[in-house]
Amino acid sequence: MGAKLIERASSIERRNGVSLWRQIADKILQGIASGDFTENAALPPEVALAERYGVNRHTVRSAIAALVQEGVLKAEQGRGTFVLSRKRLSYPIGARTRFSSGLQGQTTERHIALLSSSTEPASRRIAEALSIARGSSVIRLETRGEADGHPVSRATTWFDAKRFAGIETAMAETGSITASLMRFGINDYLRRSTVLSARHADADDLVDLELQPGAIVLVTIAINVTMDGQPIQFAESRFPAERVELKLSAGD
Amino acid sequence: MGAKLIERASSIERRNGVSLWRQIADKILQGIASGDFTENAALPPEVALAERYGVNRHTVRSAIAALVQEGVLKAEQGRGTFVLSRKRLSYPIGARTRFSSGLQGQTTERHIALLSSSTEPASRRIAEALSIARGSSVIRLETRGEADGHPVSRATTWFDAKRFAGIETAMAETGSITASLMRFGINDYLRRSTVLSARHADADDLVDLELQPGAIVLVTIAINVTMDGQPIQFAESRFPAERVELKLSAGD
DNA sequence: TATAGTTGTCTATATCAATAGACAAGTCAT
DNA sequence: ATGACTTGTCTATTGATATAGACAACTATA
Incomplete structure (x- = not known):
């Protein structure tokens, strides 16, 4: 800044x-x-x-x-x-956004923790994003990204339950979205769209991201697609603005 | 959201x-x-x-x-x-970020107002961004983006004073960065990097963006380059989070 | 060992933020 | 007209926020 x-x-x-x-x-x-x-x-x-x-x-x-x-x-x-604290982490965002590789060099340890998962009917919004029928079953994962023991992101992601049945166990085991998707035959994927906003942290953010009340979170809403354009993942992520900045990489 | x-x-x-x-x-x-x-x-x-x-x-x-x-x-x-109010404007950001064309279809009227301009020595930060010698002269423009009469962005931008002497008058006349750069023989340019963060609006933001105290602003720091990679512009922009969201376009 | 400079604690006071309850004033449908 | 429902105004009380001043406790250095 x-x-x-x-x-x-x-x-x-x-x-x-x-x-x-x-x-x-x-x-x-x-x-x-x-x-x-x-x-x-x-x-x-x-x-x-x-x-x-x-x-x-x-x-x-x-x-x-x-x-x-x-x-x-x-x-x-x-x-x-x-x-005491260090500068903000710079979190890259682009067509090939990946959690772990993105923070390479800035932290020594990083992983994604699966907080909870559930299956629910797709709302209109999510059905549209994933190109599936409204009300059909989707898997929701609540995850937290951690770097060097500090929470740096908090995400809610949805997958088509039919295609990705059991992805929650894959996430729990691998601690990585990329690795989990590989189990379903997806070796590569792209980010189709990212919409970005900011707001005050709500009570859940405060707990999950270990923030002080009044803190600000950056919010991204993203859709990931396979190489041939098929949507596979819809995600809303929250980042603590005081600890993370987002770096937009141009093409790749 | x-x-x-x-x-x-x-x-x-x-x-x-x-x-x-x-x-x-x-x-x-x-x-x-x-x-x-x-x-x-x-x-x-x-x-x-x-x-x-x-x-x-x-x-x-x-x-x-x-x-x-x-x-x-x-x-x-x-x-x-x-x-009364409408939804947030969705402001596209990507390699070809342009103010006016980006908001096409969402607003009927839009332009950039030049609030003030000055010439000053380049700080370390700005000299690095523009690849010029520290302390050499740069032109600083304070601008406000307006859509349908409402302020939607507030930016501070720097240009190399040697190469872009008089750009402030071009800006005042054309109300467009793109058009102003054309006068200096730059018909196309790309965004090299964008770093994104969020914070509470400060007193200046409140006045310039017509915000209520306590509002949140999205902050982008960007470098624009010519097609052959030469940096021409360094900018910090503030967007009112309650009225604007940023939509990241993938490649182009 | 003084002394200057720093954080920590205490008292007091005024204003803002939030709750609570009561009732006035306006709109709408029956 | 009546009654249900809405926003507007008033009084009172409590706790958080902010200011002000004084002094204690601790650190570093001359």
Whole structure:
């Protein structure tokens, strides 16, 4: 984020429905992600931050307390407050979006955990996306992507139950969508469409992604297709905006 | 957004730093965008909404008041509260991202307004992106994209001042980046990279995009290049998440 | 060992956010 | 006209948010 470059005077809003301490916590997170506040270095002292944002020192302390709770900062009496966390992960999105390979080089460990699965009738929306009859059976998987032990994504995906019967056990065993699809004879697939939006994290996101209330999530809705254009997977994924950014790769 | 599909019981969080009325206003906006609340139709009555979200009627009223202020809803005593606004614009992003052509069919009128321009030395970040020497002169344009009279994007873009001297007047005259670049002999260009994130709108965003405090903006950081790979433009764009979603087109 | 600079704790006060209940005012169908 | 249903307004109370000031506790360094 080019926060430093673009940041102008104001930046903090009152009586918004968003508390000042929450806004300032967001600013600090942005500052860390943008390299404005360097990793392992001390934050400016509380009084300086208070002046910078035009609020009381106690308000800054509330923001810092939230981030300490969250494990982003560490406060040491007499010394200062220090940045613990790393920059945001950059998650590539394109025609060949894959979870595991996409994060290569940025993390040492990554996998997808299957939280739950169920079979249900296809809603209109899902039937259209998968090109199947409305009301026909689909398998829904609830999954969480983890990198180095931290949750980085939370997805709900649907498959045609007829074609992919038992994919939930494959997911549980392999921890990979790509590997699971291989068991069904699909060695390669493409992303046909991705629609992107953002919203506040709801209560479920907070739990699943280990977020603090008020956090923002990026939401993608995607359809994956086989090489000959047959839709196989419909997915809605949520990413914590404070820990992940999406990098759109052009063609492949 | 598949809110209806995915929405589970909980969804509202307390003592978060985000007020309940703000969260509920967000929910209603989501509901409108997802077709959950139909356009021109009445919202459920306040008591019903209050029960649905597990809050007091007055809290719902605060949320509605904010959206009435914003022009999304219209309340009529004795009759009900009605949805005015349309669905979100779907803004395509891909190798050939163009403002005007991308919104074709969704709006009748669209253009880019030049808010201000300046010349400044290139920061490290911008010098790298444009492959020029750090500190050399760059032109910065502040622009706002408008569709049917409503702001839908707010961008800061940088060009090499040497190569694109006077581009600010071209922009002011043509209201189009594509047309302006043509004056400099660039008939076609591609998007090399796009990085995507989200955050709360800051005070400037609120003014420029005519948002209510607490709103969320999608942020893209992009580099455009000529057909032979020479970088020509570096841009940070902000989109109001409540009015715009980004649709990633695959290759072209 | 001072001293400056930092975080931590306490008290007090004012405003905002949320709940609760009651009733007024308007619309619509019967 | 009546009654059911809706939004609008008012009062009261509680807890969270934000400001203000003072001082304690701790760290580093001169």
